[in-house]
Amino acid sequence: GAVVSQHPSWVICKSGTSVKIECRSLDFQATTMFWYRQFPKQSLMLMATSNEGSKATYEQGVEKDKFLINHASLTLSTLTVTSAHPEDSSFYICSATTSDPYEQYFGPGTRLTVT
Amino acid sequence: GQNIDQPTEMTATEGAIVQINCTYQTSGFNGLFWYQQHAGEAPTFLSYNVLDGLEEKGRFSSFLSRSKGYSYLLLKELQMKDSASYLCAVEDSNYQLIWGAGTKLIIKP
Numbered sequence: 105g106a107v108v109s110q111h112p113s114w115v116i117c118k119s120g121t122s123v124k125i126e127c128r129s130l131d132f133q134a135t136t137m138f139w140y141r142q143f144p145k146q147s148l149m150l151m152a153t154s155n156e157g158s159k160a161t162y163e164q165g166v167e168k169d170k171f172l173i174n175h176a177s178l179t180l181s182t183l184t185v186t187s188a189h190p191e192d193s194s195f196y197i198c199s200a201t202t203s204d205p206y207e208q209y210f211g212p213g214t215r216l217t218v219t
Numbered sequence: 220g221q222n223i224d225q226p227t228e229m230t231a232t233e234g235a236i237v238q239i240n241c242t243y244q245t246s247g248f249n250g251l252f253w254y255q256q257h258a259g260e261a262p263t264f265l266s267y268n269v270l271d272g273l274e275e276k277g278r279f280s281s282f283l284s285r286s287k288g289y290s291y292l293l294l295k296e297l298q299m300k301d302s303a304s305y306l307c308a309v310e311d312s313n314y315q316l317i318w319g320a321g322t323k324l325i326i327k328p
Binding site (some may be wrong): 210 | 254256261262263264306308313314315316317318319321
């Protein structure tokens with residue numbers, strides 16, 4: 105089946121620094137990629153929808169200047185958490201979709217800890 | 220390798236009971252999630268099993284057998300709004316999520 109990878113798996117950074125998380129579709133071209141955030145034992149919260157070559161669409165309440173999304177190719181999207189704070193510590197998950205047929209594949213997640 | 224298997228699609232009747240199975244082979248085990256996802260929406264958390272046994276939460280129950288690498292989600296008194304995809308995901312030893320492809324559940328009147 106289709107595989108979506110994320111890098112890094114774990115990252116610890118200091119408050120005020122920026123962290124970049126990569127999401128790659130390894131064996132297919134993804135028309136759309138989604139970025140989610142998950143708190144322990146809670147639903148995935150959709151942060152933004154990203155289409156290749158265009159600006160990401162952010163969900164209400166998500167700061168686009170803080171969570172920068174770049175979708176430069178059909179197989180790669182990046183999420184950069186700028187000026188990270190401890191409250192940004194979370195599990196970030198991406199998913200990638202194909203269009204015909206519509207299938208959604210989830211990545212393994214990236215655990216971010218801001219100290 | 221790591222693998223999660225669940226049926227691609229299931230059909231059930233309104234008011235009935237349906238069981239969605241999930242089998243897994245992963246590098247370690249720290250927990251198993253079940254999510255519900257309606258088309259075009261983010262997945263909604265349903266359950267999280269760490270220990271063997273059945274956990275009941277209203278109309279939904281989830282069962283886990285770690286020795287068998289097996290879980291199921293049981294939905295009772297099915298309603299039309301239960302038509303959705305149901306995703307099984309396992310936390311491996313590194314707390315990474317290994318996702319099943321999802322089971323599309325179709326509820327008929």
